[in-house]
Amino acid sequence: xxxxxxxxxxxxxxxxxxxxxxxxxxxxxxxxxxxxxxxxxxxxxxxxxxxxxxxxxxxxxxxxxxxxxxxxxxxxxxxxxxxxxxxxxxxxxxxxxxxxxxxxxxxxxxxxxxxxxxxxxxxxxxxxxxxxxxxxxxxxxxxxxxxxxxxxxxxxxxxxxxxxxxxxxxxxxxxxxxxxxxxxxxxxxxxxxxxxxxxxxxxxxxxxxxxxxxxxxxxxxxxxxxxxxxxxxxxxxxxxxxxxxxxxxxxxxxxxxxxxxxxxxxxxxxxxxxxxxxxxxxxxxxxxxxxxxxxxxxxxxxxxxxxxxxxxxxxxxxxxxxxxxxxxxxxxxxxxxxxxxxxxxxxxxxxxxxxxxxxxxxxxxxxxxxxxxxxxxxxxxxxxxxxxxxxxxxxxxxxxxxxxxxxxxxxxxxxxxxxxxxxxxxxxxxxxxxxxxxxxxxxxxxxxxxxxxxxxxxxxxxxxxxxxxxxxxxxxxxxxxxxxxxxxxxxxxxxxxxxxxxxxxxxxxxxxxxxxxxxxxxxxxxxxxxxxxxxxxxxxxxxxxxxxxxxxxxxxxxxxxxxxxxxxxxxxxxxxxxxxxxxxxxxxxxxxxxxxxxxxxxxxxxxxxxxxxxxxxxxxxxxxxxxxxxxxxxxxxxxxxxxxxxxxxxxxxxxxxxxxxxxxxxxxxxxxxxxxxxxxxxx
Numbered sequence: 001x002x003x004x005x006x007x008x009x010x011x012x013x014x015x016x017x018x019x020x021x022x023x024x025x026x027x028x029x030x031x032x033x034x035x036x037x038x039x040x041x042x043x044x045x046x047x048x049x050x051x052x053x054x055x056x057x058x059x060x061x062x063x064x065x066x067x068x069x070x071x072x073x074x075x076x077x078x079x080x081x082x083x084x085x086x087x088x089x090x091x092x093x094x095x096x097x098x099x100x101x102x103x104x105x106x107x108x109x110x111x112x113x114x115x116x117x118x119x120x121x122x123x124x125x126x127x128x129x130x131x132x133x134x135x136x137x138x139x140x141x142x143x144x145x146x147x148x149x150x151x152x153x154x155x156x157x158x159x160x161x162x163x164x165x166x167x168x169x170x171x172x173x174x175x176x177x178x179x180x181x182x183x184x185x186x187x188x189x190x191x192x193x194x195x196x197x198x199x200x201x202x203x204x205x206x207x208x209x210x211x212x213x214x215x216x217x218x219x220x221x222x223x224x225x226x227x228x229x230x231x232x233x234x235x236x237x238x239x240x241x242x243x244x245x246x247x248x249x250x251x252x253x254x255x256x257x258x259x260x261x262x263x264x265x266x267x268x269x270x271x272x273x274x275x276x277x278x279x280x281x282x283x284x285x286x287x288x289x290x291x292x293x294x295x296x297x298x299x300x301x302x303x304x305x306x307x308x309x310x311x312x313x314x315x316x317x318x319x320x321x322x323x324x325x326x327x328x329x330x331x332x333x334x335x336x337x338x339x340x341x342x343x344x345x346x347x348x349x350x351x352x353x354x355x356x357x358x359x360x361x362x363x364x365x366x367x368x369x370x371x372x373x374x375x376x377x378x379x380x381x382x383x384x385x386x387x388x389x390x391x392x393x394x395x396x397x398x399x400x401x402x403x404x405x406x407x408x409x410x411x412x413x414x415x416x417x418x419x420x421x422x423x424x425x426x427x428x429x430x431x432x433x434x435x436x437x438x439x440x441x442x443x444x445x446x447x448x449x450x451x452x453x454x455x456x457x458x459x460x461x462x463x464x465x466x467x468x469x470x471x472x473x474x475x476x477x478x479x480x481x482x483x484x485x486x487x488x489x490x491x492x493x494x495x496x497x498x499x500x501x502x503x504x505x506x507x508x509x510x511x512x513x514x515x516x517x518x519x520x521x522x523x524x525x526x527x528x529x530x531x532x533x534x535x536x537x538x539x540x541x542x543x544x545x546x547x548x549x550x551x552x553x554x555x556x557x558x559x560x561x562x563x564x565x566x567x568x569x570x571x572x573x574x575x576x577x578x579x580x581x582x583x584x585x586x587x588x589x590x591x592x593x594x595x596x597x598x599x600x601x602x603x604x605x606x607x608x609x610x611x612x613x614x615x616x617x618x619x620x621x622x623x624x625x626x627x628x629x630x631x632x633x634x635x636x637x638x639x640x641x642x643x644x645x646x647x648x649x650x651x652x653x654x655x656x657x658x659x660x661x662x663x664x665x666x667x668x669x670x671x672x673x674x675x676x677x678x679x680x681x682x683x
Contacts, residue, residue: 062346062510100663119148142203149196201542225513231274236607241266244609275525276537300409320568330505345507360467362492395419447497458630478623
């Protein structure tokens with residue numbers, strides 16, 4: 001059963017949605033319709049029922065495209081579309097149509113405080129459960145702290161400084177003045193939430209100790225992983241005295257004591273705290289990067305500068321392409337993937353792959369990736385497109401074609417595709433559908449018109465405007481579409497031609513936390529440490545410990561290079577590792593590539609302080625001229641020109657200091673007069 005399934009809650013009754021497993025919540029679906037609160041803590045069975053009904057208010061973590069709980073992918077600088085509806089609230093946010101009176105699907109404020117109040121009820125009453133032994137009680141309390149921390153985490157990511165209610169059970173019978181209080185500062189909020197996860201980490205089982213039947217439940221690793229993520233955000237310029245902090249929060253102070261809500265003075269020690277947090281999870285020695293063994297009959301070709309020792313010392317013995325793609329497309333097994341610190345099936349992942357398929361092939365065709373993202377992917381030998389080698393050249397002239405078919409392990413590159421897309425790294429082919437890319441769509445094999453096709457996205461092709469027909473917004477606007485979660489068998493062509501049994505490979509996972517993220521957090525934090533620093537952290541057992549940490553190039557190389565070797569690339573160079581500034585650029589680009597289309601980019605550009613300079617910059621929103629034909633003899637030729645994406649959503653795109661956080665809903669501010677609105681938004 002999904003821990004974070006979306007549900008509509010009535011004012012009186014609570015109806016559970018269909019469950020994907022009977023093992024997770026393991027309670028009667030109408031539990032709260034048949035038991036009064038007075039009965040909940042009379043037995044362990046009832047108390048467990050109340051505990052595992054609580055996560056129903058969390059959004060599906062895969063809600064990062066349509067009806068998202070945060071602005072997500074469509075508000076990041078790695079994706080756009082022509083759609084401008086409430087379903088795609090992220091786009092509405094980028095064009096200024098989201099405000100304190102209209103938050104759309106982002107408005108999870110009430111649900112999160114409902115979770116918090118339920119957690120407080122459990123903490124206040126758990127000692128009344130007479131048939132629960134001390135170990136079960138300890139574990140129960142650990143789960144409650146995790147859920148409470150996770151509710152505050154959602155609030156923190158959307159709105160910043162928290163309104164913390166502590167352990168209070170908020171009764172509706174109190175006078176209005178009782179509920180009136182100020183927000184915590186961002187620093188206070190981070191400490192509170194990290195402490196909640198630390199309390200959980202001390203008692204929650206590891207993934208190795210937890211039954212596979214309960215794989216969707218949070219573990220010690222999930223708690224430590226969220227601490228690591230938050231500590232890195234806390235150390236980053238937006239929240240740690242950088243220029244972005246001054247620009248967005250420089251005059252924002254709490255009325256009662258004059259404290260800045262967001263720190264305006266740089267604290268270099270935070271990087272050490274972040275590094276120590278990530279290392280605690282690494283030291284659990286449970287997680288590793290997902291790999292698939294090499295198929296000797298179809299090995300993926302490796303450049304000469306890539307070490308061939310067996311992974312993780314090199315790229316030997318693995319299939320770099322499938323090691324990456326099988327994590328996301330439904331081929332791998334979620335329960336046993338050693339890279340997934342916390343992951344679960346998401347219907348939203350499956351649903352929104354359809355928005356990458358052109359209308360002609362049964363999709364909705366509008367998910368579009370700008371040229372900037374395409375250009376961020378490396379060449380096969382690890383160089384950038386701006387520093388390509390003679391052995392793996394980069395050709396920016398889109399008229400020039402590859403000239404021969406290429407077999408890259410299980411990936412096929414066709415001869416008539418532009419050379420711009422030749423010689424690129426594994427993650428490019430695994431993540432981006434480009435003009436001339438080959439789409440197997442194997443499950444539509446009953447009709448050759450809908451299987452084994454190249455997608456061009458030009459106006460004269462069925463994958464472009466021509467195929468969209470009367471669906472005026474349902475076509476790709478850049479010439480590039482995300483394919484990271486698409487399996488070679490996936491097809492939406494049922495009912496087209498002779499196709500009757502096309503299917504989508506499910507379940508598709510959404511990785512809430514995966515090991516590659518933790519490794520990137522660790523090396524980014526290490527890179528920014530100044531000198532030798534002693535800090536307190538939560539160790540691999542969940543107990544507070546003191547560690548001394550410094551910028552260690554060998555340590556950075558060890559963990560960064562694992563990520564590179566897994567996808568058949570060479571590791572970082574000595575020049576890159578020796579320069580803090582240079583390696584920061586490398587890590588930032590690596591996060592763009594490795595974590596593409598997983599919901600990180602919206603938050604990364606903000607925490608790094610680059611959002612205001614780059615997000616609405618028209619030079620970042622370029623692509624092929626999809627309103628033109630590909631054919632050289634067409635009077636409408638010009639598809640291969642790189643132009644600014646011609647949509648109203650790009651033209652109207654804005655970036656303002658206030659948009660680093662969402663506005664608090666107007667109705668909530670009216671209930672709590674002392675609660676300050678986020679800067680730049682109206683009450």
